[in-house]
Amino acid sequence: MTASPNTPxxxxxxxxxxxxxxxxxxxxxYHCHCSICRKLQxxxxxxxGVVARAGFRVLKGADNLRTFDSSSxxxxxxxxxxxxxxxxxxxxxxxxxxxxxGTLDDxxxxxxxxxxxxxxxxxxxxxxxxPADNLPKVNEFGDDNA
Numbered sequence: 001m002t003a004s005p006n007t008p009x010x011x012x013x014x015x016x017x018x019x020x021x022x023x024x025x026x027x028x029x030y031h032c033h034c035s036i037c038r039k040l041q042x043x044x045x046x047x048x049g050v051v052a053r054a055g056f057r058v059l060k061g062a063d064n065l066r067t068f069d070s071s072s073x074x075x076x077x078x079x080x081x082x083x084x085x086x087x088x089x090x091x092x093x094x095x096x097x098x099x100x101x102g103t104l105d106d107x108x109x110x111x112x113x114x115x116x117x118x119x120x121x122x123x124x125x126x127x128x129x130x131p132a133d134n135l136p137k138v139n140e141f142g143d144d145n146a
Contacts, residue, residue, distance in 0.1 A: 010059070011104040013084035018061035020086065022051045022099070025111025029101070031131070034121035036070050040085055044129050045119070047101040048088075049110035056087070056097040 012019040026049030033045045040046065058065070066080045073091040078084060087099040101110050119125075122137040 009104055009108045009110070011086075011099065011108070013061070013079035013082050013086055013103065015079060015082035015084075017064045017081045018079045018084070018086055019059045020057060020099070020103075021059055022056045022110075024051060024055035026051050026099075026101075027096075027112055027116065029110060029112040029117040031117075031119045031135070032121055033119060033123075033125035035124055037121075038126070040070065040076065041100070041102075044126055045131075046085075048098045049101050049112055050093070050096050050098050051110075053095055053097050056099065 008021040008023045010019065010021045028050040030048050030050070031045045032048060037046050038044065061079065064080055065077045065086070068076045068078060070076055074088055075090070076088040077086050079086060084103060085100050086103055087097050089097065099110075104110060118136040118138060119131065120138055121140065123139045
C-alpha cells in the first residue's frame with residue numbers, strides 16, 4: 001500500500017509505545033550511507049522517507065520519545081523503551097519530517113520513488129557491499145551525481 005491523501009499509512013516503534021501516521025506519500029526517499037546513519041540504525045544504510053510535516057502526526061507515545069541531536073541541525077527521535085529510531089526533524093527543512101521507512105507497518109510503500117529515490121553520502125559507504133540497483137548515487141545530500 002502506498003500513502004495517499006485518502007489512505008493514511010501508519011507506523012511505529014518496535015515495542016508499539018510510539019505510533020504515527022502519514023497522510024500523504026513521501027516526496028523523497030533516501031538511502032543514506034553516512035557513518036552517522038549507519039551507526040544510528042546498525043545497518044549498511046538506512047532508508048528515510050521525507051513527508052510534509054502537515055501530513056505526519058504522532059498518534060500515541062509522544063511522551064515516550066527522546067531526542068538525540070546527531071548534529072546541531074538534525075534532531076533524531078527514538079522510543080525510550082525499545083530504542084527504535086522513528087523520525088527526525090532537520091533545521092534546514094523545517095516543513096518536512098524524515099521518517100525511518102522500516103518503521104512503516106507491514107512493509108508499506110512510502111511512495112516518493114518517482115525519480116527522487118537515491119543513495120546519498122555515497123563516498124561514505126562500506127567498501128564490501130554494492131547495492132544492485134540503478135538508483136542515482138550522490139556524494140552529498142544535495143548533489144546531482146557522484
